[in-house]
Amino acid sequence: MVVQALRRAARRLPAGGRLPSVRALMAQYRVGPGTVRQAMARLTDEGVLDARPGQGTFVTPPRTTPADEPADFSWQGLALGASRVPSDGLTALLAAPVSGAVNLAGGYPLPDLQAVSLVSRAMQRAARRPGVWGRMPLEGIDGLREWFAAQLGGPISAHEVIVTPGSQSAITTAFSALAAPGSAVLVESPSYVGALVAARLAGLRLVPVPTDRDGVRPEMLQQALATSGARLFYTQPTHSNPTGATLSAERRRQVLDVVAAAGAIVIEDDWCRDLSFERSPVRPLITADRHGHCVYLRSLTKSTAPGLRIGAIVARGAALARLAACRAAAEFFVSGPLQEAALEVVHSPGWAKHLRDLRAALVRRRDVLVGAVRQAFGDAAVPLVPTGGAHVWVRFDDRLDDGSLAADAAAAGVLVSAGRQWFPAEPTGAYLRLSFASAPETQLTKGVELLASAAAGTHPRRRSR
Ligand SMILES: Cc1ncc(COP(=O)(O)O)c(C=O)c1O
Structure with missing residues (x-):
């Protein structure tokens, strides 16, 4: 209670203003000296008050930097030097999918498969x-x-x-x-x-x-x-x-x-x-x-x-x-x-069954996704039907820029991973990695249709980044 009352009193005083003495505050709030000192100590810890021994207790002046002036972190560039780790590739894979989008970019099976x-x-x-x-x-x-x-x-x-x-x-x-x-x-x-x-x-x-x-x-x-x-x-x-x-x-x-x-x-x-x-x-x-x-x-x-x-x-x-x-x-x-x-x-006794169910669900999803991709982009788009895992590596016309296509696909409502991120040096072709584990089975075909509409509008030879 006394803390709140003192906080209000400090707000009413100008910056640097002096609080009444402990004795005066004891009389004002009808409490003992310990209570007043405890309240003052807490507000001093919070930075609201500034206790100066022998002089009194004052209201801490506001920080000189106006709150609306943005902080300047630019000096850190010099201290840290060049970055060794590009922040996009991995964080994009782990990012929460945009709500409403079909997620063909995730690295882990959906919760219903876990x-x-x-x-x-x-x-x-x-x-x-x-x-x-x-x-x-x-x-x-x-x-x-x-x-x-x-x-x-x-x-x-x-x-x-x-x-x-x-x-x-x-x-x-x-x-x-x-x-x-x-x-x-x-x-x-x-x-x-x-x-x-x-x-x-x-x-x-x-x-x-x-x-x-x-x-x-x-x-x-x-x-x-x-x-x-x-x-x-x-x-x-x-x-x-x-x-x-x-x-x-x-x-x-x-x-x-x-x-x-x-x-x-x-x-x-x-x-x-x-x-x-x-x-x-x-x-x-x-x-x-x-x-x-x-x-x-x-x-x-x-x-x-x-x-x-x-x-x-x-x-x-x-x-x-x-x-x-x-x-x-x-x-x-x-x-x-x-x-x-x-x-x-x-x-656990349920483990073997879980693995069987998971694999069966992934095989079904793989077939749906591969079928939809071949329908939309032709058989050559899937050079290899995977016999395990959660992804299909889809090949496009090399004149297409996969980075632009991934961005256009995201705008159209389907998340995919641009192939270029998966190459240690220059990509050897235009690819996307599509996951069949990170979207519900019923959305896989829709995701590929959205991708196809994005691909139809992606200008060949457009360069991203
Ligand atoms: C080839 C490969 N290795 C390692 C990992 C790391 O997975 P975790 O750290 O969850 O075991 C992944 C995840 O996507 C992966 O695809």
Whole structure:
């Protein structure tokens, strides 16, 4: 009460005006000296009053900068220097979709495809488990490490697994742990935009390696290793995002041989392991690697829910030790309740059914989207029908500017991802990445029709940015 009364009194006084003495205020408000002093102390903390010992208490003058004058942050440009990380690509993918628009740009399946009920039930139990809010082992809880290792089978053991908060964090960790700033890293062209951003953040020089419908071209990889001096190659050998390509069995052997011969490390991003539509999905590269040339990344976020940020890094030798040190430096450890919930979800009786339902829904959506794209733009627009994942890589006439087309499509009411963002250097053609997981099945055809109307109005050869 006295605080409010003093605040009002301060407002009535001019700036710099002096408040009555403590004694006068005691009499005015009929309270003791402690109450007056406490109220004054609080308003002094808030910056309303300025207590000057021996002189009295005064009303703080307003700040000299008028409130309507914009703050000047321009000096930060000098302090921070050039930016290593372009802010558009990744943030656009993660941005909340504009309401009313058909979202063919998202990276995660819609909530109705997520394991939300399994996750939330597991989370409620996990949150109550004794000790779960305490410090966790730096490399993750044993059960989860064992599960990730068992998923790979064969020679991988739990002590070679580090639990991470999703695989984006695993990529960032891998780049900073395994390459020195300024060195080169080989990446497929095109490749996952989040990996391109992470490599730039780590100060690495991106060297593109050409791909075709069977994945990276091993002879080009060999050449790139020789000419660039790179000792790191980031790849998605199975259902690549964005192209959907899967590295053929023969090329898998060749890639491992080429990498081993160069004394290099391949980072295998197996982001899509749970979203494969194949009856017997190809085995990861790491299962054929004996001498630590492969560092393997896995994620659960796509098949459970984006918020269950659990993934894993699998590695051996000095690489494992460096990755563990880097992980600990970045975040100490992954939150206990999240790890416990993830462990419960993957061991729950409903997990296998959830995966079956998710894959079946994705296959249906893929067929609808591919059908609509071929209808609108011809068969050649879909060079590869993906056998896993959540996206279709759509090719357009190279005279079309994909950046302008994506902007025009957004204006027409459909969100798509411009192909150029997925290339580590100049794009080799005009592409869009369309997601069949981030919009309801019933909206996929409408989304493609809106895209077709935008494409009809997009002027060829128009250049964006
Ligand atoms: C190829 C690839 N790797 C990694 C990630 C990161 O996913 P998360 O951090 O949710 O595991 C994504 C997400 O879109 C991806 O497409």
